[in-house]
Amino acid sequence: MIGILRIFYGAEGTKPWLVLACLLLAGIFEGIGLASLLPLLSLAINDGAAEGSALVGYVESALAVVGLKPELGLLLALVVGAIFLKGLLTVVAMSYVGYAVAEVATGLRADLIGRLLKVRWGYFTHQPVGRIANAVSVDATRSGHAYLMAANFQVNAIQTVVYSVVAALVSWQLALAALALGGVIALSLHFLVRITKKAGRRQTERTSELVIYLSDALSNIKPLKAMARAGKFANLFDRKIRQLKRALRRQVISQYALKNLEEMLVAVVIGIGFYFAVTRWQVPVSQLLVMGILLYQAVSSVGKMQRQFQKAVLLESPYWSMRTLIEEAAAAEEPNPGRAVPSLVRGCSLESVTFAHDSEKILDAVSLEIPAGGLTVITGASGSGKTTLIDLLLGLHQPQSGRILIDGVPLGEIDLQAWRGLVGYVPQELILFHDTVLANITLGDPNLGEAEVREALEAAGAWDFVSAMPQGPHSVVGEKGAKLSGGQRQRIALARALATKPKLLILDEVTSALDPRTERDICQNIDALSRDMTVLAITHREAWTEIAERTFRLEQGVVTLVKDEGTLKRPA
Incomplete structure (x- = not known):
């Protein structure tokens, strides 16, 4: 997780704190909308669930500060307005993230090319050209997507906090149950995240090796064709391609397995809880709906956060591969301490x-x-x-x-x-x-x-x-x-x-x-x-x-x- 946060907060040419501020404000407005939902439903169906509810008390106290009463129209406007502002701020934040994704990818390319043009000549004698070509073309693009996944991870993390806080206002037991349930599900499925990370690292390595082979082959394609050895030379690619295929297959399987298994487990737990709440505990319908929404959102947000983390770790390796290559090139920079200006007269x-x-x-x-x-x-x-x-x-x-x-x-x-x-x-x-x-x-x-x-x-x-x-x-x-x-x-x-x-x-x-x-x-x-x-x-x-x-x-x-x-x- 530390590596993902370093990508988001450490990528050059970006403004992570601006994104974080917009996302926090969006989370606050979403919390206001959710908090207003229980009194709104209670008034709409008149089931008396609002009486004695701590959450309703907080909402009424907040409205009283500005001289307003919790009426149906006001609460409805409050819910809709809060959700609208939440969506608007999220769009603003993620629009900048889209700009930052391009900035990260192009910035890494520009940094690498600039460093390479300054290295000592001896650096190129042991550096495969294919590795550099792969970094500029493939790894840089995937690095930009890694920043996007890291930003989405921040979105889901903030949503998880918001849902947990609102759930705690309704019932601290509900909030604790939601976090415990989400944590248990996340831990039980974390092995799929590890599989994805390992597959992503292998994809980066195998793709680089494949591009190195291909670059060398195309540079010598004429003699290969002249001697009818191009087909046999292709055997050298087979092993790399098989390894790359296995890595890609594991990525896809682990990603879909994580998503669907989370949904299955959450649905089972929510269904059991709903049954007991209605048949054993006689919870009012409006309160049950709000609690169900909060519980589902809180648990699901933990799952979404884990899925975004899974996508981020999949793309983490090309980012750090790029950074390693840039640092290698920086360390090999050609010294130029001289200051005399030559003229070549003698x-x-x-x-x-x-x-x-x-x-x-x-x-x-x-x-x-x-x-x-x-x-x-x-x-x-x-x-x-x-x-x-x-x-x-x-x-x-x-x-x-x-x-x-x-x-x-x-x-x-x-x-x-x-x-x-x-x-x-x-x-x-x-x-x-x-x-x-x-x-x-x-x-x-x-x-x-x-x-x-x-x-x-x-x-x-x-x-x-x-x-x-x-x-x-x-x-x-x-x-x-x-x-x-x-x-x-x-x-x-x-x-x-x-x-x-x-x-x-x-x-x-x-x-x-x-x-x-x-x-x-x-x-x-x-x-x-x-x-x-x-x-x-x-x-x-x-x-x-x-x-x-x-x-x-x-x-x-x-x-x-x-x-x-x-x-x-x-x-x-």
């Missing part, structure tokens, strides 16, 4: 840089200079550490020893965001979004319009084929750019890197999967671009070393200068 350098993944040494006391302007190439076999060197230069990893300098200033003293803002980067495994060419280049940057996009496309040698597409730069490229050829995807990625007019352009094996002619065309584009910016290319292809001013070879963690023309091209 160049970059590494001084005796050593780096290792776990116990495997990747770079061993590497030192090299990358002068500003011109094209510098780093070659080496696959796995020699070329990409790791780039990651260190960008501050994505930290060296175990040595220094990385930008214009002579240690990278640790430089504002990483400002430094990366000077960089255009084309990775080896480029990814285009299932969106337009324009969106793939601007990446949501409001400072980049169609004019800047066209300029970047022309610089990358991509404008001719983009302008020939059905909708030009507004054409959708397909999933991961599937509607484009390999060379076209590389040029779009290059245009994306050039759109912000970077001072340093980093290219990581950008032509490794291209044919010689396409590679030659891209090399010509890069050669022309290197006259106006610093270009650092990671490659093992000979076409790049032919146009480079300076070439380094990286082998077994050691770097060697193999080409240096001495005179680098400078901006005209």
Whole structure:
């Protein structure tokens, strides 16, 4: 129960005390309406039940304070008005709850995405993308519904208090019997709540695992289909789907079992009590009706409160799963203590840089200079550490020893965001979004319009084929750019890197999967671009070393200068 209350009172962007105040006022008006019911019925059927009734005495005393008498019309207006105000306040409260549900779901999504964009690069190397996708799409929605169920739980809790108080005014024995009866029924059926909570937790876990599997499968669907192994791969999903089905089945069974068993038990007890009240105790009809209504409402409200609690615990696990993921991302936030603003006038350098993944040494006391302007190439076999060197230069990893300098200033003293803002980067495994060419280049940057996009496309040698597409730069490229050829995807990625007019352009094996002619065309584009910016290319292809001013070879963690023309091209 504590977890449910924490969701209601602790969810960010909500006003739980406003909801609680409206619900309390609604409960008070409902109590007034119920309290006026006994004298109203007594007057209507004239059975004398009002005489000697403590509840009727309280109502008459309250009316006397304002100079009114308990007449039929007044009592009827009082009952109707109280019920009307109770309904109005409940609608106001629950309308805000509807707003808060959307606020909770979207707030969790925004918080998670914001945290993820600030984490260290190493966080993503061990975090399944499917877990994040499931959290943003499924868990966030269910978390919003958890807040709704927690609010409904508050409604039923207040109603239980109201009915118990009014019942106590009629007869404290009645109130005690109602609470005892409701408590016994709730305790006897609480095992169904535990089953539901366990099933909800399993649903959250199995759904996350299923989305992780599916995300990985769709990322590799082409080779699976090419080898006719998609059907066999589906066997991996079967166990997760069976487990998810069992969890969902238990949820449904336990929810309906709780509701119907409660109603059956309450009906039996009310029926027995009504029989004895009429045949043995000769209770007046009006008083019996009011007592029956109060008893039924009090007992039922305990049952409703338990059912809302059951629904809330079912949806509790995705909320806390989201909070856990957000906290993990917050703990992995990338530090950025530097304050110096870089300019890249002189160049970059590494001084005796050593780096290792776990116990495997990747770079061993590497030192090299990358002068500003011109094209510098780093070659080496696959796995020699070329990409790791780039990651260190960008501050994505930290060296175990040595220094990385930008214009002579240690990278640790430089504002990483400002430094990366000077960089255009084309990775080896480029990814285009299932969106337009324009969106793939601007990446949501409001400072980049169609004019800047066209300029970047022309610089990358991509404008001719983009302008020939059905909708030009507004054409959708397909999933991961599937509607484009390999060379076209590389040029779009290059245009994306050039759109912000970077001072340093980093290219990581950008032509490794291209044919010689396409590679030659891209090399010509890069050669022309290197006259106006610093270009650092990671490659093992000979076409790049032919146009480079300076070439380094990286082998077994050691770097060697193999080409240096001495005179680098400078901006005209």
